[in-house]
Amino acid sequence: MANLGIRILGLNLEHPILNASGILGSEPVHVDILVKYGFSCIVTKTITLEPREGYPPPILIELDNGGYLNAVGLANPGVKGICPMVERARLLGRPIIVSVGGGDSREYVEVSIKAEECGASGVELNLSCPHVRGFGLELGADPSMVYRVVRDVVSVLKIPVLAKLGFSDKVIESSGRALEAGAAGLTLINTIKAMYIDVYSAKPVLSNKYGGLSGPPIKPIAIRVVYDVYREYGALIIGCGGVSGWRDAAEFILAGARAVQVGSGFLRNRGIVGDILAGLRKWLEVQGVESIEELVGFAHRS
Amino acid sequence: MLIPALKISVEKLSSSYYRALFKLLEPPRIEPKPLQFINIWIPGLDEVPMSISDYTAGDYTLSIIFKVVGDGTRGLRDRNGFFGVKGFLGNGIVTSGYDRVLFVAGGSGIAPLPFLSRKCVENGCIVDVVWGVRRGDMLFNIGKYAVGLGEVYYATEDCTIGYCGKASSLVRRIVERSGFKWSLVISVGPNQMLREVCYTFRSLQNSYVSLETMVKCGLGACGSCLLKPLPKLLCLDGPVFKCSEVYHILG
Numbered sequence: 174m175a176n177l178g179i180r181i182l183g184l185n186l187e188h189p190i191l192n193a194s195g196i197l198g199s200e201p202v203h204v205d206i207l208v209k210y211g212f213s214c215i216v217t218k219t220i221t222l223e224p225r226e227g228y229p230p231p232i233l234i235e236l237d238n239g240g241y242l243n244a245v246g247l248a249n250p251g252v253k254g255i256c257p258m259v260e261r262a263r264l265l266g267r268p269i270i271v272s273v274g275g276g277d278s279r280e281y282v283e284v285s286i287k288a289e290e291c292g293a294s295g296v297e298l299n300l301s302c303p304h305v306r307g308f309g310l311e312l313g314a315d316p317s318m319v320y321r322v323v324r325d326v327v328s329v330l331k332i333p334v335l336a337k338l339g340f341s342d343k344v345i346e347s348s349g350r351a352l353e354a355g356a357a358g359l360t361l362i363n364t365i366k367a368m369y370i371d372v373y374s375a376k377p378v379l380s381n382k383y384g385g386l387s388g389p390p391i392k393p394i395a396i397r398v399v400y401d402v403y404r405e406y407g408a409l410i411i412g413c414g415g416v417s418g419w420r421d422a423a424e425f426i427l428a429g430a431r432a433v434q435v436g437s438g439f440l441r442n443r444g445i446v447g448d449i450l451a452g453l454r455k456w457l458e459v460q461g462v463e464s465i466e467e468l469v470g471f472a473h474r475s
Numbered sequence: 476m477l478i479p480a481l482k483i484s485v486e487k488l489s490s491s492y493y494r495a496l497f498k499l500l501e502p503p504r505i506e507p508k509p510l511q512f513i514n515i516w517i518p519g520l521d522e523v524p525m526s527i528s529d530y531t532a533g534d535y536t537l538s539i540i541f542k543v544v545g546d547g548t549r550g551l552r553d554r555n556g557f558f559g560v561k562g563f564l565g566n567g568i569v570t571s572g573y574d575r576v577l578f579v580a581g582g583s584g585i586a587p588l589p590f591l592s593r594k595c596v597e598n599g600c601i602v603d604v605v606w607g608v609r610r611g612d613m614l615f616n617i618g619k620y621a622v623g624l625g626e627v628y629y630a631t632e633d634c635t636i637g638y639c640g641k642a643s644s645l646v647r648r649i650v651e652r653s654g655f656k657w658s659l660v661i662s663v664g665p666n667q668m669l670r671e672v673c674y675t676f677r678s679l680q681n682s683y684v685s686l687e688t689m690v691k692c693g694l695g696a697c698g699s700c701l702l703k704p705l706p707k708l709l710c711l712d713g714p715v716f717k718c719s720e721v722y723h724i725l726g
């Protein structure tokens with residue numbers, strides 16, 4: 174029987190499919206829902222020090238090319254929301270990674286410390302939110318800032334730190350700097366800054382005008398980034414962007430990802446985790462491989 | 476998908492309610508079901524969840540019945556031109572297989588009735604209606620917008636029209652007097668009313684409520700529509716639930 178178990182961040186995960194940050198994950202009952210739908214490890218919504226209301230609607234639209242565009246505005250309960258979610262995940266027997274956001278290095282450090290105190294399995298630094306000023310994208314596109322934030326967090330934490338980066342010209346360099354600063358791994362990639370204009374009213378639809386593009390349209394970009402970063406550094410990578418079936422997950426794994434996060438794909442298909450796992454099992458059988466671990470980065474063999 | 480929609484008309488129905496009619500400029504991927512909802516985008520202003528009040532497949536017209544409660548709904552009333560329809564959202568209800576349906580509405584809970592009765596008529600069933608409001612001047616003749624209704628009862632808390640009291644008490648009286656004749660009961664309105672109607676029909680299998688919560692994304696991502704403490708999202712798992720699933724969270 175094909176083995177889909179995978180080891181990342183010192184955790185033995187039943188299978189490599191996690192939820193992407195921002196799909197539910199801002200309160201304990203959301204954790205119940207994500208567990209019910211089968212994710213092997215839960216990732217919270219990005220948490221900032223103070224609670225944030227987020228933007229007014231429209232915050233999310235489905236595009237006719239299969240993608241989604243969102244500008245939720247990092248709505249989250251603040252650090253006081255962390256412990257109840259971690260507690261719930263523990264009761265349900267699932268590891269949980271807290272996604273951390275911040276306007277500066279100090280905020281990332283404080284939120285990360287709280288996550289560790291609450292008993293999270295790890296933190297994922299969101300260095301790449303494309304639609305909230307001062308939270309991310311500019312930061313992730315600046316390799317020396319990435320280095321600083323990751324180093325500041327790593328230096329005070331015992332639990333592993335992931336750096337989540339978005340697409341930019343500097344993503345390979347930023348990945349390298351994050352690893353140099355002590356990140357245990359990288360989550361690649363976040364949404365890509367984009368816009369949708371309604372041609373009848375002649376207005377951008379999202380209340381924030383700009384949003385982050387996710388879903389199938391960004392997958393080939395994400396695959397390329399994972400491929401290049403794996404080739405360059407051979408690091409732990411969690412692939413993310415446009416996974417809507419097992420074939421996409423398999424592609425990320427071959428490019429070098431040890432695990433895969435699913436966001437938009439879950440919005441379209443609540444049964445996606447089961448569908449992906451069934452597909453991956455068959456794929457392993459056809460490939461004649463016992464364990465999925467053997468296929469991580471397999472597209473790089475000469 | 477955001478379906479562009481042109482506003483055709485708006486009319487005042489009573490002291491509190493308006494009805495706006497839109498034409499969808501692109502055919503939707505699938506037909507709506509009764510009690511599904513849309514998020515309607517008022518360009519540059521807001522996006523608000525609304526029950527589908529009526530929909531005709533032939534010419535893609537869609538209507539909503541609403542109360543003006545803020546900038547968004549004011550925009551729905553006062554603006555003309557183009558809007559955007561995100562939908563159709565939620566689970567809705569299928570009416571085939573029932574012969575006689577009771578629809579209990581509190582206040583603007585009356586909104587989804589026209590499409591429900593239209594679908595019922597297509598499936599050969601009849602809808603009886605109990606509609607309660609606070610003041611008599613909030614009522615309008617729902618029979619003008621909904622086809623194929625059976626009996627229609629009104630209840631007002633100011634005792635000016637119909638039964639003097641709440642819709643849920645009127646329902647109890649009707650049942651006490653003439654028993655159940657419905658194979659399906661659907662209630663839409665304040666939680667307290669839903670709870671009381673569910674209680675009256677506690678022995679009936681097919682007794683449903685349509686709930687309301689804070690809907691933001693409408694697509695199952697943001698989690699703002701969570702029906703705490705249940706692990707259910709209104710925008711995906713609802714708005715329609717069996718009484719037995721949600722009775723204990725109804726106020």
Ligand SMILES: Cc1cc2nc3c(=O)[nH]c(=O)nc-3n(C[C@H](O)[C@H](O)[C@H](O)COP(=O)(O)O)c2cc1C
Pocket residue numbers: 193194195196218219233241243245247272299337362363364386387388389391413414415416434435436437438696697
């Ligand atoms: C509605 C929505 C909210 C999101 N919120 C966050 C967030 O808070 N933090 C974060 O790091 N990424 C967030 N993302 C990005 C996702 O985690 C993911 O990186 C991106 O959507 C690409 O994956 P996908 O194509 O599977 O959706 C969000 C995405 C969506 C669609």
Ligand code: FES
Pocket residue numbers: 689690691692693694695696697698699700701708709710711
């Ligand atoms: S409104 Fe966002 S999840 Fe239901």
